[in-house]
Amino acid sequence: MWGIVLKPVKVGICGLGTVGSGTFNILRNNAEEITRRVGRSIVVEQIGARQVNPTCDTTDINTTGDIFEVANNPDIDIVVELIGGTSVARELVLTAIENGKHVVTANKALIAEYGNEIFAKAQAKGVMVAFEAAVAGGIPIIKMLREGLSSNKIEWLAGIINGTGNFIMTEMSEKGRAFDDVLKEAQELGYAEADPTFDVEGIDAAHKLTILASIAYGIPLQFEKTYTEGISRITAEDVSFASELGYSIKHLGVARRTKAGVELRVHPTLISQKALLANVNGVMNAVMVKGDAVGPTLTYGAGAGAMPTGSSVVADIIDVARTLTADPTNRVPHLAFQSDQLSDAQILPMDEIECGFFLNMTIQDRAGVLANITQILSTNGISIESVIQREREGSDLVPLVVMTHDVKERNMNAAIAAIEALPDVAGSVQRIRVENLA
Numbered sequence: 001m002w003g004i005v006l007k008p009v010k011v012g013i014c015g016l017g018t019v020g021s022g023t024f025n026i027l028r029n030n031a032e033e034i035t036r037r038v039g040r041s042i043v044v045e046q047i048g049a050r051q052v053n054p055t056c057d058t059t060d061i062n063t064t065g066d067i068f069e070v071a072n073n074p075d076i077d078i079v080v081e082l083i084g085g086t087s088v089a090r091e092l093v094l095t096a097i098e099n100g101k102h103v104v105t106a107n108k109a110l111i112a113e114y115g116n117e118i119f120a121k122a123q124a125k126g127v128m129v130a131f132e133a134a135v136a137g138g139i140p141i142i143k144m145l146r147e148g149l150s151s152n153k154i155e156w157l158a159g160i161i162n163g164t165g166n167f168i169m170t171e172m173s174e175k176g177r178a179f180d181d182v183l184k185e186a187q188e189l190g191y192a193e194a195d196p197t198f199d200v201e202g203i204d205a206a207h208k209l210t211i212l213a214s215i216a217y218g219i220p221l222q223f224e225k226t227y228t229e230g231i232s233r234i235t236a237e238d239v240s241f242a243s244e245l246g247y248s249i250k251h252l253g254v255a256r257r258t259k260a261g262v263e264l265r266v267h268p269t270l271i272s273q274k275a276l277l278a279n280v281n282g283v284m285n286a287v288m289v290k291g292d293a294v295g296p297t298l299t300y301g302a303g304a305g306a307m308p309t310g311s312s313v314v315a316d317i318i319d320v321a322r323t324l325t326a327d328p329t330n331r332v333p334h335l336a337f338q339s340d341q342l343s344d345a346q347i348l349p350m351d352e353i354e355c356g357f358f359l360n361m362t363i364q365d366r367a368g369v370l371a372n373i374t375q376i377l378s379t380n381g382i383s384i385e386s387v388i389q390r391e392r393e394g395s396d397l398v399p400l401v402v403m404t405h406d407v408k409e410r411n412m413n414a415a416i417a418a419i420e421a422l423p424d425v426a427g428s429v430q431r432i433r434v435e436n437l438a
Helices: 018-029 031-038 067-071 087-098 108-125 141-148 163-175 179-189 203-217 236-244 306-322 369-379 409-420
Strands: 009-014 042-048 062-064 078-081 102-105 154-160 247-257 262-272 284-291 295-302 354-364 384-389 397-404 425-434
Touching: 009 018, 009 067, 009 306, 018 031, 018 042, 018 306, 031 042, 031 306, 042 067, 042 306, 062 067, 067 087, 078 087, 078 306, 087 102, 087 108, 102 108, 102 306, 108 203, 141 154, 141 203, 141 284, 141 295, 154 203, 163 179, 163 236, 163 247, 163 284, 203 247, 203 262, 236 247, 236 354, 236 397, 236 425, 354 369, 354 409, 369 384, 369 397, 369 409, 409 425
Parallel strands: 009 042, 009 078, 042 062, 078 102, 262 425
Antiparallel strands: 154 247, 154 284, 247 262, 284 295, 354 397, 354 425, 384 397
């Protein structure tokens, strides 16, 4: 029986930086294996890049400095957007879709902020937009949520989804180092940018969490409603006290379905040292997902880098190539749920979130101070789980750490304001949320 030989799928890559070079080299190096998986070859027809990457042999590839030439090339089936940013990238992607081309992107900011618009246009044009590499680099967490866990109601998910932040917290935890010291090393190692705001203040993780939550719960992308708090205020003392209490501090993205709505938040978080996520260290990423049928699951791996992220980009290219001839109505929806079935579930404001809290403060070492603080907590309906108080030789100011049971954030905010107003409390109260990932 003679097999049908399908014409090659032609790809245009826009951006040949770290991820672009990884994508190009994987397509070249694994061409035979990819062809066996797809049933047809995938070839790089054109590259749009400002300059040639020395790690890529592009001597036989049509290369242009104009990325829109790629989006307008009639021979190209799939445009791969790897230029980053949101303004030019958005225009490039929308141009490609308008021209009837499928799109693969690793751009989490683009999807989190403009995904609703992009997906609507893609659906109208009958093309696919794939974005596995936008979250957690080489970890196939999006495919897991969209396909592998599609039979489950997702109860919650929690992830270490920024390698820079995790590297910093790991160094602070394991070596007792200060935040500024570790950040400087992270920049020297290339883990953090010269301006590290997106990483250390949680914006990068919030983009990724927005995407994961939309797929998990079938809600529109709502980055602007994601609560975001960074790790720049975490001290070595916080880390030491947390460890003494049996906890690690991780910069987590958390999404949870409740009767009142969906929690969507990124912030430093105390988790038990026995939890799997507490043992994810260095620049690695991991995401835990709790489904009603499957229970808790964990995916772990490299969250960045040329080859890990390129691996996810190429996996998306393969997925698109496999379904080029499929009826558009039978493809896996962009956000896992049919576009006309997205939920209008409310994103809960932080005041309504309920969890435990770790409070670290400096107080005058005199009788009655602790009693005043516990009275304020009690008045706001907050029960105490444990207390640590230390003496400082030669000083009448001492650290006090209080761990509380679960309480609404609104109550804790009121209590902290009242505690900070006490004359015997010096400075502000450090507040870190506590998660029980059971």
